[in-house]
Amino acid sequence: MLQRHSGIPPNEPFYMGIAVSCLMGIFHMIRFYSGEGAPTIFCRNSGSGEMGKLELSGFEDITFSMRLSCIGYKSPEGYLPCKNSAINTRQCPTCSALDVSRAYTVGDFSTYPSLYEDAKKEEYSLYLAGFGEDIIKCGLTRKERFLSRMVEQGADFGCIIGSFTGPDEVYSKEAEIQSRFSFSNSVRLAQKLRRLHFDRGAASENFRSAVEMVKTSGALPDFTPEILDLSSHYPRMKAATETDSILGQILGAKGEILLFKSEPGGEYAVNMRKKVGTHFKWEKDK
Ligand SMILES: [Zn+2]
Numbered sequence: 001m002l003q004r005h006s007g008i009p010p011n012e013p014f015y016m017g018i019a020v021s022c023l024m025g026i027f028h029m030i031r032f033y034s035g036e037g038a039p040t041i042f043c044r045n046s047g048s049g050e051m052g053k054l055e056l057s058g059f060e061d062i063t064f065s066m067r068l069s070c071i072g073y074k075s076p077e078g079y080l081p082c083k084n085s086a087i088n089t090r091q092c093p094t095c096s097a098l099d100v101s102r103a104y105t106v107g108d109f110s111t112y113p114s115l116y117e118d119a120k121k122e123e124y125s126l127y128l129a130g131f132g133e134d135i136i137k138c139g140l141t142r143k144e145r146f147l148s149r150m151v152e153q154g155a156d157f158g159c160i161i162g163s164f165t166g167p168d169e170v171y172s173k174e175a176e177i178q179s180r181f182s183f184s185n186s187v188r189l190a191q192k193l194r195r196l197h198f199d200r201g202a203a204s205e206n207f208r209s210a211v212e213m214v215k216t217s218g219a220l221p222d223f224t225p226e227i228l229d230l231s232s233h234y235p236r237m238k239a240a241t242e243t244d245s246i247l248g249q250i251l252g253a254k255g256e257i258l259l260f261k262s263e264p265g266g267e268y269a270v271n272m273r274k275k276v277g278t279h280f281k282w283e284k285d286k
Contacts, residue, residue: 024283027054029064030071030079032272034253035152041272042079046279051079054282060260062246067279073099076112090277104142107171120166126173128214130157130207131187132195138183140174151233154192154255157207158228162220173220180219181210189256189271196237196254196269204229235259240269 027043030051034040038055045052070082073095086092091099100115102108109116123143129150130136141149143163150158161177164170178185211225235251240259248262256273 035148039253061283064280124164124170126162129155132198133203
């Protein structure tokens with residue numbers, strides 16, 4: 001029996017409690033998250049507009065379409081739909097300006113001044129993150145989010161190099177450290193895909209020297225390096241072929257790269273960042 005699913009109950013896998021042999025639905029992908037627990041797609045029912053989440057596990061069958069529309073924006077209260085019903089864009093300029101993530105990614109609190117008051121009391125960490133053998137990124141996050149921030153971006157190594165109270169100083173410090181040591185500000189998913197398999201010894205050595213270089217430079221107040229090896233958070237892969245839909249056993253995710261194994265045994269990777277804003281068909285056998 002096939003049943004079209006009308007909506008997703010919030011905060012639970014949306015096939016729970018429904019006695020049918022197969023479920024399906026068309027959803028609009030808002031965000032992909034792989035920090036803690038199962039890789040999760042935050043999505044809206046393309047028909048009803050109801051917001052929910054899909055936790056990927058076991059055998060999954062997801063086909064992404066070419067249909068693209070604005071994801072809307074995240075407010076402090078949650079995800080809200082696009083005011084313009086904009087199509088052929090992941091996020092329209094109106095929604096991008098309203099998105100609360102701007103406050104945390106670029107330190108622009110102009111749309112949400114009340115968040116700035118909270119942020120002033122918040123502890124921020126400046127960190128280095130290593131990807132494969134050769135990429136070192138310098139970034140910042142709220143201190144309590146450090147580990148999830150490392151895992152959700154798929155870093156192989158991470159280390160806090162500075163602590164700051166409030167957002168005023170940390171954003172300029174981040175820019176200064178990036179430019180002085182030629183660290184990356186962001187790492188493209190294509191670069192991460194090419195580094196699913198790498199020499200762990202060489203990577204660890206390279207990361208350690210980057211941390212040591214910052215420590216001995218005096219560019220930041222002295223700190224005791226605690227280097228995290230994050231390998232246990234990701235599936236072990238030799239190599240994966242990039243593909244555009246999901247059909248097989250979910251192995252896990254590394255940042256926004258979803259990894260699965262097909263029935264004949266091939267290992268595949270889907271760039272989930274590229275899928276944000278698209279509409280997809282999800283089918284699940286019970
Ligand atoms: Zn919009």
